[in-house]
Amino acid sequence: MAEVLVYVDHVDGAVRKPTLELLTLARRIGEPVAVALGNGAADTAAALAEHGATRVLTADAPEFADYLVVPKVDALQAAHEAVSPVAVLVPSSAEGKEIAARLAVRIGSGIITDAVDLEAGDEGPVATQSAFAASFTTKSRVSKGTPVITVKPNSAAVEAAPASGAVEALSVSFSAGATGTKVVSRTPRESTGRPELTEAAIVVSGGRGVNGAENFAIIEKLADSLGAAVGASRAAVDAGWYPHSNQVGQTGKSVSPQLYIANGISGAIQHRAGMQTSKTIVAVNKDAEAPIFDLVDYGVVGDLFEVVPQLTSEIETR
Ligand code: FAD
Numbered sequence: 287m288a289e290v291l292v293y294v295d296h297v298d299g300a301v302r303k304p305t306l307e308l309l310t311l312a313r314r315i316g317e318p319v320a321v322a323l324g325n326g327a328a329d330t331a332a333a334l335a336e337h338g339a340t341r342v343l344t345a346d347a348p349e350f351a352d353y354l355v356v357p358k359v360d361a362l363q364a365a366h367e368a369v370s371p372v373a374v375l376v377p378s379s380a381e382g383k384e385i386a387a388r389l390a391v392r393i394g395s396g397i398i399t400d401a402v403d404l405e406a407g408d409e410g411p412v413a414t415q416s417a418f419a420a421s422f423t424t425k426s427r428v429s430k431g432t433p434v435i436t437v438k439p440n441s442a443a444v445e446a447a448p449a450s451g452a453v454e455a456l457s458v459s460f461s462a463g464a465t466g467t468k469v470v471s472r473t474p475r476e477s478t479g480r481p482e483l484t485e486a487a488i489v490v491s492g493g494r495g496v497n498g499a500e501n502f503a504i505i506e507k508l509a510d511s512l513g514a515a516v517g518a519s520r521a522a523v524d525a526g527w528y529p530h531s532n533q534v535g536q537t538g539k540s541v542s543p544q545l546y547i548a549n550g551i552s553g554a555i556q557h558r559a560g561m562q563t564s565k566t567i568v569a570v571n572k573d574a575e576a577p578i579f580d581l582v583d584y585g586v587v588g589d590l591f592e593v594v595p596q597l598t599s600e601i602e603t604r
Contacts, residue, residue: 288316288372291365293358293385294334294342295377299326301333303485304377304439309337311404311442315411316372318449319343321365321456323358324350328453335451337444343368343456349464355381356464359388364458366393371432373411375404378436379484386436395431402441402542402563411435419536419555420562438563439485440542475531483515483532488545489564491517491534492527493557495550495571495590499527504594505549511601517541517561519551535560549590553578570594 290312295302305320312318320339322330327344334342343365349357362385366374376386378400390397401413412427413435427433483489490509492502502516509516518528520535534541536556546564551557553569553576561567562581569578574587586593 289319289340289369290316291362291369291371291374292318292320292339293362293374293376293382294320294322294327294330295379295382296322296324296326296330299329301330302377303444304379304437306333306337306444307439307442308375308377308437309334309339310445310447311437312373312375313338313447314404315406319365319369319371320451321362323361331451331453335449336446338447338449339451340449342451342453344453345456345458347458347460349460352469353465354467354469355384355388356466357458357460358385359392360460360464361456361458362389363392365456366432368456373433373435376434376436378438383436386434390431390434393431393434395434396428397434397436398426398428399436400540401435401437404435404437404441413437416563419559438540438542440487440544440565478516480509481513481515483517483534484539484541486515486541487543488512488514488547489517489534489541489543489561490514490547490549491519491551491561492522492549493519493551494521494525496522496527497550499525501591502528504591504598508547508549508594508598508601511598512545514545514547515541515543517546519554519557533560548578548582549594551578552576553581 317340319341320334331342376382398413403414492505517534523533536559540560542563544565548569567582568584569582570586570590570593579585
């Protein structure tokens, strides 16, 4: 059966959820062969096998930690030569997209970024993307070389599918440019204990209607009652009420959670661009004419300072 390369996003051996989603999608088009690099690469094997990886190619070297993306591209290129896959799948993170783009250039292939679904096709895998602030859904396939496809987090439900997950060492020779740019320090962001915004299954966002940094506490409380990440509109970010790293939209992050709750957000096109592919959308807005109500599954016309605390306490009692 045809094999599909899956680039593994992991932290010291702990596989991140978007990679497990990729394995689910990869199984629709072939047998997933995972490529895990860097510190703890071999420790990823059990989780990957549980989710359908038939083989896990691993490599560890200081280059993966000390330098930027080029060593990882070198490794994926080596894996591509060793496996001859029908597609290469990479998570749609900032790093993932850079790796994918560089790999596509190296192997002379076409690339599709930010896919939200993937299916097998007669002439190769077909990827679904959402375009123009999610106003259109497009289906595309790569017509040249091995398709390199980045997939947005939360595009598929993770499904277990035990496979052998045989671990094999991948031999990588680093290219001349691999060590051109060195990582000099890493400063981990202070943890809020909440899930990463782009990977969260639930996102609770606040906009200008929240009316002040201190009032974001009620948004955070609702988020915590649901185990959700917190997002913000640009109006809230520009006002200095919430960090830019939490901005959702065209000039912020793109999210695609199972549930998106917009509070005091009007639904401008630039905000929609970052959240319109959410599976279920709920809005709380005191203006019944707010454009956000055009795209919601459930809408509450009301004052968020009344609705959100009631919702939080209802969820907390369950
Ligand atoms: P508003 O549009 O002011 O809406 C506030 C809403 O809160 C209103 O609908 C109001 O009825 C409601 N409200 C007020 N008080 C309450 C209350 N007590 N209870 C309930 N509801 C209440 N925006 C983004 O979000 N993300 C982006 O990435 C982004 N990128 C942009 C890029 C460009 C190039 C440009 C030009 C704009 C961009 N914007 C972006 C800005 C965007 O156009 C809007 O200005 C912004 O999204 C508005 O934010 P908002 O909905 O919070 O505020």
